[in-house]
Amino acid sequence: MTKVKSARNKTIDTSLDDGYQYLERCITVNNPVNDIFSILDKTVLGDSLEVLKYLPRECVDLIVVDPPYNLTKKFNKNTFSRKSKLDYESYSRKWLAMVAPILKSNGSIYVCCDWETSIIIGNVLGDYFKIQNRITWQREKGRGAKANWKNGMEDIWFATKGDQYTFNLDAVKTRKKVIAPYRIKGKPKDWQETETGNYRDTCPSNFWDDITIPFWSMPENTAHPTQKSEKLIAKIILASSNENDIILDPFLGSGTTSVVAKKLKRRYLGIEMDKQYCLWAEQRLEMADTNAEIQGYVDGVFWERNSLAEQIAVKNSTEQKVEREASLPSEQTIFDFLEMK
Numbered sequence: 001m002t003k004v005k006s007a008r009n010k011t012i013d014t015s016l017d018d019g020y021q022y023l024e025r026c027i028t029v030n031n032p033v034n035d036i037f038s039i040l041d042k043t044v045l046g047d048s049l050e051v052l053k054y055l056p057r058e059c060v061d062l063i064v065v066d067p068p069y070n071l072t073k074k075f076n077k078n079t080f081s082r083k084s085k086l087d088y089e090s091y092s093r094k095w096l097a098m099v100a101p102i103l104k105s106n107g108s109i110y111v112c113c114d115w116e117t118s119i120i121i122g123n124v125l126g127d128y129f130k131i132q133n134r135i136t137w138q139r140e141k142g143r144g145a146k147a148n149w150k151n152g153m154e155d156i157w158f159a160t161k162g163d164q165y166t167f168n169l170d171a172v173k174t175r176k177k178v179i180a181p182y183r184i185k186g187k188p189k190d191w192q193e194t195e196t197g198n199y200r201d202t203c204p205s206n207f208w209d210d211i212t213i214p215f216w217s218m219p220e221n222t223a224h225p226t227q228k229s230e231k232l233i234a235k236i237i238l239a240s241s242n243e244n245d246i247i248l249d250p251f252l253g254s255g256t257t258s259v260v261a262k263k264l265k266r267r268y269l270g271i272e273m274d275k276q277y278c279l280w281a282e283q284r285l286e287m288a289d290t291n292a293e294i295q296g297y298v299d300g301v302f303w304e305r306n307s308l309a310e311q312i313a314v315k316n317s318t319e320q321k322v323e324r325e326a327s328l329p330s331e332q333t334i335f336d337f338l339e340m341k
């Protein structure tokens with residue numbers, strides 16, 4: 001019996017038969033590429049451990065890596081099998097040695113891990129890059145364990161090629177409700193008083209607790225088993241790249257990095273070995289042509305989790321303000337009016 005999806009279920013699960021036109025947009029790379037621009041804004045269908053060796057040296061500004069963690073996990077037709085620590089280390093060294101020469105001298109790399117994989121990655125990443133930080137993401141959802149703590153976090157390692165690198169602090173501030181509205185001479189100190197409440201745009205820390213994994217009711221959701229949310233990737237891309245910069249994801253999955261890069265006006269290249277996931281990536285890239293929204297990132301600011309009602313209230317109040325201002329005579333009109341008199 002075929003499953004009937006609820007009307008609110010937005011999960012993208014287009015089959016290979018129904019979405020062959022998306023798959024046709026993907027490319028393969030079997031020979032050295034001299035000019036990275038000749039293959040930009042594409043999804044490469046292939047094995048990264050083969051494709052990466054054909055890419056030019058020092059050509060990308062940012063690399064986002066969400067590799068298979070050291071767990072046994074089914075990725076559609078392929079199963080990644082849990083390895084011994086030493087074998088997982090060799091596997092990680094393999095792709096790290098391949099991406100390192102591709103990154104520009106002022107470029108950055110982010111690597112996602114679960115806590116166990118993080119112990120291995122944290123140990124080897126420094127052999128290829130300068131480690132700048134370890135971000136901990138409280139992912140909220142996790143499967144309960146009978147005799148252990150539920151796994152509710154992931155690490156994201158942030159490293160750079162050198163000491164000079166892009167970091168756009170103002171682009172990744174989080175909008176928080178002010179709990180203690182401190183004033184100096186009656187004026188708000190570092191916070192804004194608005195019609196919908198009091199807010200402060202705060203500097204982001206290396207603890208991210210404002211991002212959920214994608215849910216079935218979100219338009220970005222696909223049937224990929226380990227999809228990252230667009231809000232999470234948006235933080236990385238906004239902090240560590242500028243418009244028109246080139247972003248590479250060698251384990252693209254359902255396409256999140258490429259989609260967010262496109263929405264934020266960056267160039268992108270993603271590599272994924274599974275056809276089904278390549279198809280969903282291309283389908284999402286097409287959807288981004290008509291909808292560049294990133295849930296949780298509105299008007300250049302990251303909002304806290306579960307703040308949709310506030311975001312809508314702020315949007316409505318801003319729209320009403322714009323309408324009110326539009327209906328008022330402009331300074332020039334008043335000036336003309338006084339001149340006439």
Ligand SMILES: C[S@@+](CC[C@H](N)C(=O)[O-])C[C@H]1O[C@@H](n2cnc3c(N)ncnc32)[C@H](O)[C@@H]1O
Pocket residue numbers: 046047048049066067068069075078224226227228229250251252253254255256257271272273274277
């Ligand atoms: C953890 S998932 C990435 C999920 C992705 N961040 C997203 O938001 O959908 C890892 C992906 O890497 C792919 N993969 C694993 N080994 C690969 C390889 N050697 N070359 C290309 N893709 C690979 C898997 O098929 C899987 O989709």
